[in-house]
Each structure stands twice: as C-alpha cells, then as structure tokens.
Amino acid sequence: MGKLFELFFTFARIGAVTFGGGYAMLPILQYELVRKRNWTTDEDLADYFAIGQCTPGVIAVNVATFIGRKRAGIFGGIFATLGVVFPSLVIISLLAGVIQIYAEIHWVKHAFAGIRACVCVLIFNAVYKLWRKSVIDIYTLGIYLAILAGSVFLNLSPVIFVLISGIAGVIVNVWKVKKS
C-alpha cells in the first residue's frame, strides 16, 4: 500500500510541475525518476517514450502507467496514472471561478512566453542526455542522423519513425551476426 501511495504522490508532483505536457515532461521525468529515485534508467525512459508514441493515449499517461505497472503491478499502473492527472483535477476546480478572468489577464500570457523559453532549454538538456545514452556506435549515429533529417524535412507521424528505426535496429543486428 505504501508503494502505491508513493507512486501516486510522485506522479502527482510530476504532473503538477509539468507545463504543457508531452515532450516538456522529459526533463522532469529524468530528474524525478532517474536521478532522484533511481526507479528507471535514461535508456528505459527513451523506450517508454518510443512505445508511448505508438500506443493510444498521451505520453504523460503512458509513461505513468508503464512505470507504475513495472514497480507495483496493475494497481501500481492505475495509481501512477491517477497521480499524473490529479493536479489537473485540483487546480482546475480551484480556479474554475476565476478562470474566465484569468484568460483575460494578458500579463499571465506574457510571463508564460518567458517560461516557455526556459522550458525549451530544459528539453534541450534532456535530449542531450538521451543522445549520449542512445547514440553509442556508428549504426545508432546513422539512425539518429537519418531520423533527424526525416523529422525536420518530412511531415510524418513519429509512429513511422519509431517503426523504421526499430526495423533498422534489427537489420543491423542480423548484419553483425552474419559478419561474425
């Protein structure tokens, strides 16, 4: 039971300090789950992100279910997922009365323009850490460059990139086995 509550509150905290969602969550996940708690590794986190791209649902929910399920079974998955959306329930309920005014206050929007600049820096740092862990040889560097070019110039769904790079990983392995 203690483990379930720990999952719930950890993911509630992650949800509360997320602005936006999706990729903006990566720096927070790295800090809370890898650095601080040692619940997972940078490599596994990249796997969850990739799997999360190909399955229904938003990444925030997917990563929470994945890690919760791995740590404490099915209920772990449920508690972690409820945790990650919990801040939304509380914050929106508290602000519901003033929210019409909130949208009007243009300086809130201005402050967020500045915060977004800083979120970009944090995401960049997260991507850099991921890059160091995932691009480990000449083959993965090739995949990295090809997907980078593809995602900048082609307007394709990330699902396709994940599938292509998975197949590339298998082909490299077949080729390596044959060579040795």
Next chain:
Amino acid sequence: MLKKLYCEFLRFGCFTFGGGWSIVAQMNELYVKQEKILTNEELLDITSIGRSLPGTMIGNIAMLFGYRMRGFFGGVACVFGMITAPMIVLILITTFYSMFQDNVWVASAMKGVRAAVAPVILSALMAMLHSAFKFPPCYLVALLMFGLYFFAGVSCVWLVIFGAILGLVICEYYEKKVKRDD
C-alpha cells in the same frame, strides 16, 4: 450526461497518439462542428488556459471542458474517460515488454528505436522555439537561460521565475511600443 462525457472522452483517448493535440482536433470535430455546443473561440480559450496552467495539458483541457459542461463531476468523467483506454493498453504492453525485453531481437529493435527518440524530440523542439518566441529579445532570454543552466548551474526553479519576469517585462515593453508606433 456524465456517461456521455465519459464515453466521448474514452473514444478520444483511443485515437490519440503522442502529444495531446489530436484530442483538441477531435473535440473541434465533435463539439464545435457537429454538436455546436462549443464555439471555436471557447475551444481556443480552453486550449490556451490548459497549456499555461500547471498540470499536463490534456488533463487540464479535459477537466476544463467537463467542468464547463457539468461541474466537478463532469470534469472527472472526462479525465477518467480519457485515461481508461491508454491505461489498459499500457498495462498489457508492460507485461509483454518485461517478458520480451531481454530477447535478442527485441533488444536490437529497441536499440534502434532509442536512437530515434532524441531526433524526434529535437525537431519538435525546433518547432516549439519558433512558436514560443514572439519578440526578438526572447531569443536572447533563451540564450541567457542556456548559459545559466549549463555553465552556472542555476536550478530550474530560479530559471522558471527568472523567465517569467523577463517574459513579462519584454512583452509588456514591446506591446506598448507597437501601440505607440501605431
């Protein structure tokens, strides 16, 4: 009504991949175009508030919409509907992932996939930079943040506070300037 909200968001949850934007597109299709219970501006408002409040964007949007329709429990119905399908799918997948994680073929596929995650996020980041910066000095702010974070080791909390203040000052100044020039 609660059941209707739950089922609609259950369906949205099934057809959403990656970030949350496709839920917004689906809400637009159903509530704005078909049922006409929401205007385009209202949906835009909900989206921009959802993005700028703490909490995951999509949780906020579901809660805001549900709250507007049926108060607190309407919001809860939407949020729970949205997470039901992904939660079940992911619980199943995790079971298989743990079973096959050490299989040579799965491991080699994942090695390739892992290398693709960084560039996909990097290109999303470039698009984000483009839309985030309304005024030229914001680029300087990003550079300054970059330096403070990587070379001076300033913590994220201070960076966020600092960014909010700078954003406020720069945007206020520029909007006033635009008004003056008119």
